[in-house]
Amino acid sequence: MADEVLSQSEIDKLLSALSDGTVSAEEVKADEEQKKVKVYDFKRPDKFSKDQIRTLYMLHESFARLLNTYLSTHLRTIVNVEVASVEQLTYQEFVQSLANPSVISILAVPPLKGNIIMEVNTEIAFAFIDRVFGGEGKASIKPRVLTDIEETVMKRFVDTAMEHFRDSWKNVCAFHPKLEATESNPQFTQIVPPSDMVVIVTIQMKIGDVEGMMNICIPYLVLEPIMSKLTTTFWVASSVSKEDANPEQVEMLQKKIERTRVPVIVELGRLNISIQEFLTLGFGDVLQLDTKVKDELPVLVGKRPKFKCRPGTAGKNMAVQITRIINEGDEDTDE
Structure with missing residues (x-):
């Protein structure tokens, strides 16, 4: 933290107080020592380093680009998807921040243990559904629980989004997301104890004129086995490695070039x-x-x-x- 710079008037007052005996040099020294103490909340330990948070941000930037391409093509309208923030919270704080009702999907990510959550704002969900049904993509519907047909449409959206989510993570960990359950009330989605730390990836979405958020909640327990891979160096090296090239993709690309x-x-x-x-x-x-x-x-x-x-x-x-x-x-x- 940068040192605080005193103005000339503050310096004069401090010197005057020292000379009058109002403030002793020991008190000033003790105050400086107290300022060096950093408050640490043991109820909210920092599980993720800055480098790991940066790597998660880069991973989900790739996911946002893939999702943006899919939505633009599928909905045939102007779509903007970008990562707004990546932060670590307790699971209780995350649940309390969600609106009720919400479109919440609970997913398994084998071979990793545990579950993750993908939550979509109801405004974005209804805009997506309206556009799929041939509408203009306007979220004029008040927040409510989805009908069976609307829920089926959103399940297809989640399935496709998870395919892109898997592709963006493949250089770090090859997992296979699978939808296990859907909920509308955040209180019914207790995947980890309330005090456990989770990383929240907030993605800003805009479909036409409708704006909203999509949150991805990944508990620390899910990422713990691969924490050593969540570094910028490892992710960049894996992304550009020629050894990871898929032979099938290389063969397909060669055939396309030969037919050009x-x-x-x-x-x-x-x-x-x-x-x-x-x-x-x-x-x-x-x-x-x-x-x-x-x-x-x-x-x-x-x-x-x-x-x-x-x-x-x-x-x-x-x-x-x-x-x-x-x-x-x-x-x-x-x-």
């Missing part, structure tokens, strides 16, 4: 003429190029020369024969 069509052009030659000469060209005119019959012609792939060739025929068709490869300008020129 690119323009291939053989340049017979060039010449420079004036606009006046160009305008007077007619059928049967002969243009003399700057190449000779025995010269190699460049083969352009896209707009870049990649080969040298000689012109000829293959049966009744015009063709070229590749004579050599041009490696100049390539990033990798391994023979």
Whole structure:
């Protein structure tokens, strides 16, 4: 903590008090020692370090981007999803902060033990449901418990959101989220003792003109086995590691590249003429190029020369024969 800077008038008053004996030097020294003491609440121990909180923030930024893409495509409207905050609280404080009713989903995350909670604000839930049913996505409905049909729609939303949640965590821990129960009253969602510490990821969501929050509650007991992996260094290293590449994805990407069509052009030659000469060209005119019959012609792939060739025929068709490869300008020129 930065030292407090006294003004000149405060310094004069302090010196005056010391000289008059009103305040002794020992009292000033004791006051300074008292300021160095940091209050610690044993009822709310800090379970997560700043680096771990930062890593959780980065993980859920990835989740927010994936969820934003899904909602924008699925709802066909303007959607904004971003992480608002990541903080640690007791579970009781989290439950007391939730509105009643809320759309609360209790999820298992095997192989990790315990449950996590995904809570969606009713305004966002009704805006999502209204948009799915063909409406404009306006939350004009007063907060209430969902009907069976509305609950089914929200279960599909949670299932898809959990797929993206799993993808954003895969570099740290490969778990498989599974919906176990849904509740509307926060008091009925006691997944851990009230005094246990949890990390709360608050995500700001906007669907059209409707704004709301989505909270993800992850108890410390769930994350305890993988706490050593919740570091920025580990997460970044796992994200860029080539060893984690999925062979199936690599093969699929290779097949797509092989099927990609690119323009291939053989340049017979060039010449420079004036606009006046160009305008007077007619059928049967002969243009003399700057190449000779025995010269190699460049083969352009896209707009870049990649080969040298000689012109000829293959049966009744015009063709070229590749004579050599041009490696100049390539990033990798391994023979």
